[in-house]
Amino acid sequence: MRNVGIIGVGYTPVFVSKRKDVSIPEMISEAVDAAFDNTGLTPQDIDAITFGNMHTFEGVNMPHLWGAEHIRSLGKPVMRIATGGTTGMSAFQAGYYHVASGLHDVVMIVTYEKHSEGDAQVGLMGIITPEVMAMLASGIDVTGGKGMGAIGGGSAGGISYQAMSYLNHAGAGIEHIDGIAAMERRNAAKNPYAHLKDPNATAETIAKTPLVSYPIRFGHICPTTDGATVCIIASEEKAKELADKVAWVWAVSNCASDATTGNLIEGLITDPAEQMPCIIAARQAYERAGIKDPKTEFDVIEIYNGFAHQTLMFLEKLGVCEVGEAHKLLEAGELERDGRFPTNASGGVVSTNAIGTSALNRVTECALQIMGKAEGGHQVDKDVHKALAHGWGGLMQYVTVTILGDEPRKG
Amino acid sequence: MEVSYMTPVVPMDFTYNYRVGKYVQRYLDAFKDKKILGVRCPGCGKVFVPPHMFCGACNKKLDDFVELSQEGTLENFTVGHIIIEKGQVSAAESPYILGMIKLDGADSLLLAKVEGVSPGEVETGIRVKAAWKDKVEGDFLDLDHFEPA
Amino acid sequence: MEETREVQGAWELSTFKFRIEGDGFQLMLNSMKDAKLKGLKCQECGTVYCPAPFYCRKCHVFIDDEVEVSDHGEVMTYTIGYADVRGEPLDEPRVSCMVKLDGCDTWFMGVLDEVEPDDVHIGMRVKLKWNEERVGSLQDMEAFIPE
Amino acid sequence: MDINVAVAGFNMTPCSSDLVTTRERMTFELSSGLFDDLGITRDDVGTYIIATNDFLDGRTISNVFLDAPVGAYMKDESKVEMDGLNALMYACMRIMTGQYETALVLAFGLTGYQVSPYLHIDYIMDPTYDRQVKLLNELSAAALQARCYLDKFGYSEELLDEIAAKDLSNAALDPYQLRQLSDISKEKVKGSDYLYEPLRELHCYPPTDGGIVVLLASGEKAKELTDKPVWIKGMGQSIDPYYIGDRDLSVSPSTTQAAKRAYDMAGITDPKGQVDVAEISSLFACQEPLLAEALGLLDQGRAADVYASGDTAIDGKLPINPSGGPLGAHPICATGLLRMAEAVRQLRGEAEKNQVAKAETAVVHGQDGVCAQQNVVVVLGT
Numbered sequence A: 001m002r003n004v005g006i007i008g009v010g011y012t013p014v015f016v017s018k019r020k021d022v023s024i025p026e027m028i029s030e031a032v033d034a035a036f037d038n039t040g041l042t043p044q045d046i047d048a049i050t051f052g053n054m055h056t057f058e059g060v061n062m063p064h065l066w067g068a069e070h071i072r073s074l075g076k077p078v079m080r081i082a083t084g085g086t087t088g089m090s091a092f093q094a095g096y097y098h099v100a101s102g103l104h105d106v107v108m109i110v111t112y113e114k115h116s117e118g119d120a121q122v123g124l125m126g127i128i129t130p131e132v133m134a135m136l137a138s139g140i141d142v143t144g145g146k147g148m149g150a151i152g153g154g155s156a157g158g159i160s161y162q163a164m165s166y167l168n169h170a171g172a173g174i175e176h177i178d179g180i181a182a183m184e185r186r187n188a189a190k191n192p193y194a195h196l197k198d199p200n201a202t203a204e205t206i207a208k209t210p211l212v213s214y215p216i217r218f219g220h221i222c223p224t225t226d227g228a229t230v231c232i233i234a235s236e237e238k239a240k241e242l243a244d245k246v247a248w249v250w251a252v253s254n255c256a257s258d259a260t261t262g263n264l265i266e267g268l269i270t271d272p273a274e275q276m277p278c279i280i281a282a283r284q285a286y287e288r289a290g291i292k293d294p295k296t297e298f299d300v301i302e303i304y305n306g307f308a309h310q311t312l313m314f315l316e317k318l319g320v321c322e323v324g325e326a327h328k329l330l331e332a333g334e335l336e337r338d339g340r341f342p343t344n345a346s347g348g349v350v351s352t353n354a355i356g357t358s359a360l361n362r363v364t365e366c367a368l369q370i371m372g373k374a375e376g377g378h379q380v381d382k383d384v385h386k387a388l389a390h391g392w393g394g395l396m397q398y399v400t401v402t403i404l405g406d407e408p409r410k411g
Numbered sequence B: 001m002e003v004s005y006m007t008p009v010v011p012m013d014f015t016y017n018y019r020v021g022k023y024v025q026r027y028l029d030a031f032k033d034k035k036i037l038g039v040r041c042p043g044c045g046k047v048f049v050p051p052h053m054f055c056g057a058c059n060k061k062l063d064d065f066v067e068l069s070q071e072g073t074l075e076n077f078t079v080g081h082i083i084i085e086k087g088q089v090s091a092a093e094s095p096y097i098l099g100m101i102k103l104d105g106a107d108s109l110l111l112a113k114v115e116g117v118s119p120g121e122v123e124t125g126i127r128v129k130a131a132w133k134d135k136v137e138g139d140f141l142d143l144d145h146f147e148p149a
Numbered sequence C: 001m002e003e004t005r006e007v008q009g010a011w012e013l014s015t016f017k018f019r020i021e022g023d024g025f026q027l028m029l030n031s032m033k034d035a036k037l038k039g040l041k042c043q044e045c046g047t048v049y050c051p052a053p054f055y056c057r058k059c060h061v062f063i064d065d066e067v068e069v070s071d072h073g074e075v076m077t078y079t080i081g082y083a084d085v086r087g088e089p090l091d092e093p094r095v096s097c098m099v100k101l102d103g104c105d106t107w108f109m110g111v112l113d114e115v116e117p118d119d120v121h122i123g124m125r126v127k128l129k130w131n132e133e134r135v136g137s138l139q140d141m142e143a144f145i146p147e
Numbered sequence D: 001m002d003i004n005v006a007v008a009g010f011n012m013t014p015c016s017s018d019l020v021t022t023r024e025r026m027t028f029e030l031s032s033g034l035f036d037d038l039g040i041t042r043d044d045v046g047t048y049i050i051a052t053n054d055f056l057d058g059r060t061i062s063n064v065f066l067d068a069p070v071g072a073y074m075k076d077e078s079k080v081e082m083d084g085l086n087a088l089m090y091a092c093m094r095i096m097t098g099q100y101e102t103a104l105v106l107a108f109g110l111t112g113y114q115v116s117p118y119l120h121i122d123y124i125m126d127p128t129y130d131r132q133v134k135l136l137n138e139l140s141a142a143a144l145q146a147r148c149y150l151d152k153f154g155y156s157e158e159l160l161d162e163i164a165a166k167d168l169s170n171a172a173l174d175p176y177q178l179r180q181l182s183d184i185s186k187e188k189v190k191g192s193d194y195l196y197e198p199l200r201e202l203h204c205y206p207p208t209d210g211g212i213v214v215l216l217a218s219g220e221k222a223k224e225l226t227d228k229p230v231w232i233k234g235m236g237q238s239i240d241p242y243y244i245g246d247r248d249l250s251v252s253p254s255t256t257q258a259a260k261r262a263y264d265m266a267g268i269t270d271p272k273g274q275v276d277v278a279e280i281s282s283l284f285a286c287q288e289p290l291l292a293e294a295l296g297l298l299d300q301g302r303a304a305d306v307y308a309s310g311d312t313a314i315d316g317k318l319p320i321n322p323s324g325g326p327l328g329a330h331p332i333c334a335t336g337l338l339r340m341a342e343a344v345r346q347l348r349g350e351a352e353k354n355q356v357a358k359a360e361t362a363v364v365h366g367q368d369g370v371c372a373q374q375n376v377v378v379v380l381g382t
Helices: A024-039 A084-098 A122-127 A129-137 A156-170 A176-189 A203-207 A236-240 A276-289 A311-318 A325-333 A356-372 B022-029 C023-032 D021-037 D084-096 D116-122 D138-154 D158-171 D186-190 D217-227 D255-268 D285-294 D303-309 D337-349
Strands: A006-013 A048-052 A078-081 A106-114 A211-214 A226-235 A245-254 A300-302 A386-393 A399-405 B014-019 B036-040 B065-069 B071-085 B089-101 B112-115 B129-130 B143-149 C006-011 C036-043 C063-067 C072-083 C089-103 C105-112 C125-129 C140-145 D006-014 D045-052 D077-078 D102-110 D195-196 D207-218 D230-239 D275-281 D363-368 D374-381
Touching: A006 A024, A006 A084, A006 A236, A006 A300, A006 A356, A024 A226, A024 B022, A048 A084, A078 A084, A078 A276, A078 D230, A084 A106, A084 A356, A084 A399, A084 D084, A106 A356, A106 C063, A156 C072, A156 D021, A176 A203, A176 A311, A176 A325, A236 B112, A236 B143, A245 A276, A245 A356, A245 D077, A245 D285, A276 A311, A276 D374, A300 A356, A311 A325, A311 A386, A356 A386, A356 C105, A386 D102, B022 B036, B022 D138, B036 D077, B036 D138, B071 B112, B071 C006, B112 B129, C006 D363, C023 C036, C072 D084, C072 D207, C105 C140, C140 D045, D006 D021, D006 D084, D006 D217, D006 D337, D021 D102, D021 D207, D045 D084, D084 D102, D084 D230, D084 D337, D084 D363, D084 D374, D116 D138, D138 D158, D138 D285, D158 D186, D158 D285, D158 D303, D207 D217, D207 D337, D230 D255, D230 D337, D255 D285, D255 D363, D255 D374, D275 D337, D285 D303, D337 D374
Parallel strands: A048 A078, A048 A106, A300 A386, B112 B143, D045 D077, D045 D102, D275 D363
Antiparallel strands: A006 A226, A006 A245, A106 A226, A211 C072, A245 A399, A386 A399, B014 C006, B036 B065, B071 B089, B071 B129, B071 D195, B089 B112, B129 B143, C036 C063, C072 C089, C072 C125, C089 C105, C125 C140, D006 D207, D006 D230, D102 D207, D230 D374, D363 D374
16 A cells, blocks of 8 residues: 655635635635645646535535536546545545555545535534434424433533533543633634634633533534635655655544434434444554554544543543543643643634534644644644544544554555 | 335425625626626636636636626527426426527626527527616626527 | 625425335334333344334344333433523423433433432433323323432 | 456346335345345445435435445445445545455435435535526536537437437336336437427436445455456546536536546557447436547547447447436436446346347446536446
8 A cells, every 4th residue: 555645734714603705615715725835736736636525514515516616626536525524534534545546646635614604503403304303293302391302402412411421431520521622722722723712711711601411511512614624645755756744644544333313213322422433443543553552652633522522532432541531631731732642732623613624624733733834833842753633423423533644654 | 024114204494595705796796787797817818707716727716807798699508398496397388598698708608598589499699688687786687688689 | 804795595305205214113102102112122133222223233134023121221321401402591401311221222312300400320220201191102201210 | 557456246226216215224225135145244345435415315414324224333434425436436446555355335316206306406506606597407407518519510309319219228128227118219209398408308317216236346355256256447537617608518528538547547548449338327318429429439420320320229339328328217326336237237248138249348437517517437347
């Protein structure tokens, strides 16, 4: 298998709630321009493109077709990938296979979301609309007022179940969710491409936000964001020719389980906090990358955390620490930018969530940290040799993992 | 074994609000003065209507807006015998013409209704001119149709 | 940044004719008339599903072995709701939970009643409180209550 | 380039206008049927790629309920939201890296019963212009392409009747096709109603339900699994501009570019001489010669003669769509893979009444978008 390296990243100039000035493809083109500016490449250098977003949030089917010119794709292969929250990393991994297979040398990954054009709650509901209608016809009270099907506090319901189950397993408390949320909002304040920024956030300020569904508060929940991210990758030979600094892909992996949380037509067999796909995907990635000890080898970690407790939960699922240790690392300051395990130095998904980009941003943020190019003061203090990026999505059951290094993978 | 299925009905549609972006915005703004704008590529010189951000062939960003003639040539057309609404096909009240028109000064074709000529007699190559609604408001439907010049 | 105008679009889900699997769900609804819960067991791995899909996810085989599961079980996780599905504050906090019923491998979601939020804990034993009049609807189950 | 990946097997539903099933049940039956055929279980599959469309499935992330029934519970799965032939290409890449020995591809469309197929293109269209002006739909766009093609070469509308009659009589021989019309003739096609001139009802694909799974395997593994592996020799894909007013609709540059990539890999320098059979995703009669020209299988300007001569028939010199193609059935997303399956049946000599005389190299084509904006080409060989 060929080695693959990340040679450049491009973001829209801002990630904000509403981009009223541009259409969808016009917004995407800004990130494409940024990627070309940052790498000095031109469209002629790109052999193929992979493209991802969660289209039902905007109601545009296969939007790469509408945006074909905006992403500078004419005459090139373009592959559209959509897997929910993991979409960005799934598109990245598709790009990776384009190069690793030997078929293409330079591939551009394009992702975006323009949440302001649709209703994210409604878009999420779209996952199970027919099932919800069938359950309604069978007497369910979707408001959770009585009987079966109390999904809890609306959209946060399934997530609250996950958070509570996690806290129980880990022996952690809601104050730890407050603490990690605060850390990430502070990190976001130093990332020019983050959405919700608060340089003064503390566990106490987060704890003042209202509870939605215990243990989840408003302050633990991601925003809906407009933005686009582009990443350019290349074969080893091309990467060395085209770029001074390269973040090398050491492994990609991905796993799915069952999707029944929130669907009462079929029972689910996995605890929403078990996240077995994460354990499986991580194990596979470590094997492929030759990672022997995930507890010591990573200098930077980026976790997909639409909800703040997930940073802690997934650190444990990924084997970066033991079950029950993540909140202790938080308390000891080890997850901060200057800590032993800098985690979500970017501010994470909980601070910025343009869904199509969110899982790709985990990879691009790791890459920029390796390259030493993280802007606005969110570069971590130490040299970054190896980094771990994680994506999560589907109906709580997809996990993607990508491992990057500062030199090409050997063997 | 006999299998039974549930057939739930979704009582509503999902709705969206799109920002048209600066190119469509400018195109529509010009409608208020009954003008048709195109945009010229600095690379190949081609003029596109409706205006959009990039020339795909040259990969160049377009920002040279130009006013186009209200007249042009019918390059292609179809006579519709049906209409499709929400994906459902039904017979049209009477056949109607959809044309692709090359406005003088443009290189791309503009899709529009063609009226004032019967569906049995329409042919490519005829000259047509824009027919506007009496009251223009900068709306998509201000440019009502084209008719023989 | 100059604001541009807004236009509308739709995804016409109202035009769709959906079919979804109903047998496993119907089996459960029907059994509820007698204040019982029926599911299906995989003949290969023994996993009990309720409500049941038509196949086993692990073994990838059709399943049709009907089994009854208990209406008693254990709280696996729970949440205390302070806002409704639209995010509007509720008058009173509401506890809901996921329960693993005895003899069943899949989890139920439901309201947890007759207990103060502070007293709820993972691992607590609960049972289903059935409605007096049962018609084979999800409303037949009023709530989970402490055992 | 030696791809060294083969089609080890496939399983498809006979297409229907109302397949009485669910997405999950169809998926389960397709994959378990294939596993039984090959004597394997889901544990023998390394990775899964699904190709379905959320807007047609009526769901966000429409693959979330398909992972378990297809066999991907606790496995590696991803989704290509395009015609299934693109998913096949992705699955092939995954095997080419050496990371997986086998990959299962699933694609289906329920556009016969569940949803109108024409919404598929509606939702593709620019919501800030085309959907506001409300002039274009899939059929009117196809009609404009048909007129453009006929006018360019001076063909009469009868060419479309001829093509449709050929395709529909082939389809009537193929049990997997939806349209099974008896005594089909040019006259009968011409007797069907105009939708948008020059397109008549029988020039257009029928709304269809159908699905397919395909198992790809590395060279060695494929030989273990089947006596008749069919090899992927080349693949390519490309895209044209979005606005139909910016395009010359009488040609398909992206098909030509995709074919060039595929032919270069497969070592095909003379497609007319080297290709034995073509299965093309021509959703409308006009697209068959147009795309065949773009694939280098027909000379421009000769379509009327070639179709009249019978060269494209099952027993002709270069059979095109011996299965009848999408005029027989078009379950959106699955269509490109159905073309592949039909080509595999040909190359294995299992196409029964649709079998062509010599079949060693086949070209398969799939498309997405308005007037085939995006095209994918795969070359298969014995």
